[in-house]
Amino acid sequence: MVGKDKADLLQGTLDMLILKALSLGELHGYGIIQRIRQLSDEMLNVEQGSLYPALYRIEQKGWVSSKWSVHETGRDAKFYKLTRSGRKQLEDQEASWDRLVLAVTKIRQAT
Amino acid sequence: MVGKDKADLLQGTLDMLILKALSLGELHGYGIIQRIRQLSDEMLNVEQGSLYPALYRIEQKGWVSSKWSVHETGRDAKFYKLTRSGRKQLEDQEASWDRLVLAVTKIRQAT
């Protein structure tokens, strides 16, 4: 990932982004990548090699469920959906993120 | 690290915090931990097992320099100081951090 003006993903943020992307509606893997890129104004580009293992991990934890369907383009794709526990997880991760950002902000404000 | 209301450090943030701590003045390892904890209002607690390897890494990269001195408490301690390139690095990492926070914010604002 990355490149000039692209931001590196920090370890631990990907799950939150995936869950958030799915909170906007069911989607397949490849689409999640596109949605994240688009919503971040091209600043974040998730690699496939990062996404698919992450999706597997997240499904194992029960935060998403998946099913194969035919995409509108006529191709098969595996659609992921947030579960109730995934929605809860998203809230938790967002809260953690906020706490971290707050803490870092405090430190950066120090003179 | 962590505990109830403590925030987890995300991989990649520690360097920035160390550099920032040192930008406020020369300090030894143990003191860096305390400074970070204090500045973050106890939200961030860096483990020794995280800090010392990080300091070593950072020194190898030339972002800090170190020298043994006698601390005011009468004990020996290794004092670290930001180098010019470390100061530059701090700026870069802060800019990356800002970009990431911005990108994540955009995504989280999506409806």
Place this chain on the structure above:
DNA sequence: CCCCATACTTTGACAATCTAGGTATGGTGG
């Protein structure tokens, strides 16, 4: 004199991401 906080180091485990490959298919341009 014992313990605690300070101060530094090292080891091994672990988790997440990235690089770099691989497969397959539908649509499009030449």
Place this chain on the structure above:
DNA sequence: CCACCATACCTAGATTGTCAAAGTATGGGG
């Protein structure tokens, strides 16, 4: 019609950063 590209998924291996848990040593307070 066929080559190619974008879509769509998967996996292996390497790398990296952090953490847990240990160890050593010392100054000061009770």
